[in-house]
Amino acid sequence: MVEIKLHNTKTRKKEVFTPIDVNDVRMYVCGPTVYDRAHLGNARPVVVFDVLNRLLRHVYGEDHVTYVRNFTDVDDKIIARAEESGREIGQITSETTQWFLEDMAALGAREPDHMPRATQYIPQMVTMIEELIAGGHSYEAEGHVLFAVESYENYGALSGRTVKDMIAGSRVEVAPYKRNPMDFVLWKPSSGDQPGWESPWGYGRPGWHIECSAMSYELLGDSFDIHGGGNDLMFPHHENEIAQSCCAHPKGDFARYWMHNEMLQVEGKKMSKSLGNFFTVRDLLDGHDGQPPVPGEVIRFVFLSTHYRKPMDWTVEKAVGAVSKLEDYLRIIEQFGDLEAAKGAEPDKKLIEHLADDLNTHSALAELEKMANHAQGTELATGLVFLGFFTHDDLAKRVEKIRDGKASLLPLAEKLHALRLQAMENKDFSPVDEMKNQLTIAGVMIQMSKDHVQLAPGPNFNPLELEALK
Known part of the structure; x- marks a missing residue:
């Protein structure tokens, strides 16, 4: 069996991946808050962990991996969007959830096995909060329920921050009802016009952090293999997930391996509306500001050209280069490849070895380039499909289009x-x-x-x- 090595944020080193159960390898990745179109940065973790999902299924078997990615469909941003637009919250979340799925599919991402919505798991969140209160880890204050961070001695271990560092310059909500400035909300009151559910603490709604703990526990158990997301979630979101999950279920390990992708830049700068370099995935797919449409496989190619733990810089030059590169590959497949043979073929061993080395997609793409240089059209087709650039059917259509063009x-x-x-x-x-x-x-x-x-x-x-x- 292929040995997979992953960089574990928890231990700050690359480790051999050993699943808890080889017959059910379990992975949870934090998904989007659905109130608008996904921007380009939102798409990077989707593509990164889609590749990991493909690798795990190749190594352990298609039916021996459980991949969960959630949707946050109750949040203050969603409430604000509803108030601004005059639309129902359910309309907004349903529409934007579908947008997200369509945009990510255009980038070649397979849908996870489970895509839970926070609003579907409110009872499980209430139960977990009750367990935390019973264990002395949470307290009620002015209609809120808060997690007491001092009750968990390992708080801050994932991000490597001290409590002093975490308070300074972090997204900590200061409130008079908190015993400690670091304590975070598990349940908050809702007014009559806000979404809410009846609970032992009154009519209200969950805080952001509790939802992932409750959903991962329900779908993957108190111990699972991999938890992933962008490194902007490491603190406070993932730190809080660990604290509340380990306190609610002390016999479990929660996640064994933590993986975080670095952030995305645009033309060397942080993506920002104020800088005019902010755009959504759909903007690229459809074309924006006079720019031509960018195919999904091109966006994926640019993403995978940079290792997931390094900052990724999206540039027009890279996109243009990816267009040319993929067109070259298609012509090589048309001339030298056997698409029927590619359907049943295993991906190249060296390509898998690169991916097994902490998802080294940059080296995996270099392996595709070697295949192209040696006119290995069948192997190239297999590698492209495995990495998610095309399905076999899409590849066949693109190759047929080239043949028709050559005939004309x-x-x-x-x-x-x-x-x-x-x-x-x-x-x-x-x-x-x-x-x-x-x-x-x-x-x-x-x-x-x-x-x-x-x-x-x-x-x-x-x-x-x-x-x-x-």
Whole structure:
């Protein structure tokens, strides 16, 4: 069996991954708060942990992995959006949840086995809060229930922060009813026009942190293998998850391995609306601000070109390079690949070894480049599908499109070949150069040899530019 090594935030080192149960490898990843379109930064953990999900299923078996990613559908941001728009909260969350699923599918992400919504697990959250109160880890104050961080001696171990550091400059809500500034809300009161549920502490709603603890416990148990998310969640969200989960279920380990992806930048700067470099995944997919649409597989390629633990810089240059690279791969598959054989083939062992080394996707892509350089079209097709760039059906359609394009260009290839033969006789190559220039403008790839000319549509193929040549 392939040995997987993962960098464990909990221990701050790379470790051999040993699942609790090889027949049920369990992973939980924090999902989105659904009140708007997912921005580009939201998509990075989805793609990162989608690759890990694919690797785990390859190593342990398709039916031996349980992957959970939640939706936060009760939150102050959602309430604010409803108040601003005049729409029902349920309408907003249903719509934005579907948007998220569609946008992530466009990036090649498979849907997790379970996608729980916070509002579906309110009773489980209430039960967990009751257990925390009974254990002396939580207290009631002015209609709120708060977790007492001093009751958990290992608080701060994940992020490596002292309590003093955590208070300074952190997202800590100061309130007079708190015993300790670090104590966080498990349950808060709701007014009549806000979403809420009846509880032992009155009409209210859960705090943000308790939902993931309750849902992961319900779906994965008190001990599971991997917990993932962006490193912006390490504190306070993941720190709070650990504290409340370990106190509510002290016999369990909660998550054994913690994985965090680094943040995303745009053209070397933090993505920000004030800087004008903030955009959603849908903006890229559809095209925005006069920019052409960016295919989902191109976004995925740019993401995977950088190791998940390093900051990722999205640039137009990288996107343009990815478009060209993927088009090259498709042409190699069309010319040298066997798509039927690729369907039943195992991905290259070296590619798997790179992924098993703490998800080294950069090296995995380098392995695809080697396959392309050696015209290993079948292996290249298998690797692309395994990494989530295409499905087999999508790949077949793209390859067929290239073949159709080459067939439509065949008369022009014959014309260029004839011009070249004539030029070799009369030593005047200007007609050949003129036609090649027009073909290049139209986005046609040209391959010429002594005996033949081959034309194929390139990434920017525009058949309208060819009308003058027909």
